[in-house]
Amino acid sequence: QKEVEQNSGPLSVPEGAIASLNCTYSDRVSQSFFWYRQYSGKSPELIMSIYSNGDKEDGRFTAQLNKASQYVSLLIRDSQPSDSATYLCAVNKGNNRLAFGKGNQVVVIP
Amino acid sequence: EAGVAQSPRYKIIEKRQSVAFWCNPISGHATLYWYQQILGQGPKLLIQFQNNGVVDDSQLPKDRFSAERLKGVDSTLKIQPAKLEDSAVYLCASSFGVSSTEQFFGPGTRLTVL
Numbered sequence: 001q002k003e004v005e006q007n008s009g010p011l012s013v014p015e016g017a018i019a020s021l022n023c024t025y026s027d028r029v030s031q032s033f034f035w036y037r038q039y040s041g042k043s044p045e046l047i048m049s050i051y052s053n054g055d056k057e058d059g060r061f062t063a064q065l066n067k068a069s070q071y072v073s074l075l076i077r078d079s080q081p082s083d084s085a086t087y088l089c090a091v092n093k094g095n096n097r098l099a100f101g102k103g104n105q106v107v108v109i110p
Numbered sequence: 111e112a113g114v115a116q117s118p119r120y121k122i123i124e125k126r127q128s129v130a131f132w133c134n135p136i137s138g139h140a141t142l143y144w145y146q147q148i149l150g151q152g153p154k155l156l157i158q159f160q161n162n163g164v165v166d167d168s169q170l171p172k173d174r175f176s177a178e179r180l181k182g183v184d185s186t187l188k189i190q191p192a193k194l195e196d197s198a199v200y201l202c203a204s205s206f207g208v209s210s211t212e213q214f215f216g217p218g219t220r221l222t223v224l
Contacts, residue, residue, distance in 0.1 A: 004152070043201055043215035044153065088152050095208040096141065097166055100152030 001026045004091050006101035014109050019076040021104050023089030026070070032092040033065060035074045038103065039085045048074065079108045112136065114216030116202050122222045128190040131219045134183070135204030141165075143213060144177055144187050145201040153201055159185060160208055192223045 005024045013019045025033075032051050036044035050056045050063040050072065062075040072091075076083055086103040093099055115134040123129050135142050141160050145153035156175065158165040162182040170177065174193070179185040189196055199220050203213040 006152075043218050045215070046212050049212070090152075095158070095165055096205060096211065096213070097155055097158055098143075098153075098213065100154070102150065102152050 002101075003027065003093070003099040004089055004101040006089050006104050008104050010105040010107060012107045012109055013079050015079060015081060017079050019079050019083065019106050019108070021074045021076075021087050021089075021106070023072045023074075023101055024070055025072070025089075025091045025099075027091070027093065028067075028070065030091045030093065033063070033072045034090040034092070034098070035061075035063060035072075036088040036090060036100075037085045038088055044088055076106070079106075081108050081110055084108045114202055114204055114214055116200075116216040116219055118219055119217060120220050120222075122224065123192055125194055125223050126191040128188065129192055129221060130186050130188045131200050131202075131221075133185045133187070133202030133216060135185075135202070136214055138206070139204035139214075140182070140207050141205045142179055142185050143203040143205075144185070145203065145215075147199045147201055147218070149198070156187070158208075165208060189221075192221075194223050197221055197223045 035048040037047045038044045048063040050065045056063045060077045064073045088103045089101040090098040144156045147153040156170045157167040157177045159179040177187045199218040201218045202216040205211045205213045
């Protein structure tokens with residue numbers, strides 16, 4: 001079983017719509033979770049971190065965490081063409097060692 | 111504030127050759143990470159340093175990969191000898207410490223092994 005799984009294929013959304021990304025993790029003791037955005041040919045940049053069950057909102061981004069189900073999600077509201085990128089889910093394995101999923105590509109269609 | 115610096119940005123080598131990558135973290139960041147990102151996959155942590163000590167190198171293929179951070183600032187990652195499957199982007203990242211703080215990534219070095 002992979003430490004972090006992101007199984008959805010490329011996601012195409014119309015401009016202004018909501019993009020929804022999901023991630024599951026295997027280690028129940030994980031305490032902190034992150035979403036990174038990676039533009040093609042660029043390095044990852046942190047967009048959201050979440051540590052407690054529930055929702056965390058930051059601008060157009062909302063992260064959701066359910067530790068009982070070992071599930072993290074990211075919602076992007078009012079999607080813009082500039083949101084077109086690969087979104088990486090990451091889990092802290094302790095001592096800030098991150099395990100990443102393979103990523104989900106999002107394409108926002110104008 | 112200057113970001114994480116890496117060099118070279120691109121490298122092409124033949125299999126069985128050696129290669130070295132350099133990273134200079136953000137000033138004041140005690141923790142430094144090397145990741146390998148193969149095309150279509152997420153980054154995989156190879157090694158983590160806290161100052162000049164190794165915190166975790168469990169995923170570093172030690173028969174061919176080595177890394178050092180002698181003075182607790184910049185770091186080098188070496189591959190000797192390289193294999194075709196080492197073709198990837200090598201990302202360096204740094205953070206203030208080992209608590210749950212943001213990791214800042216450098217631009218990466220794209221390695222192609224022919």
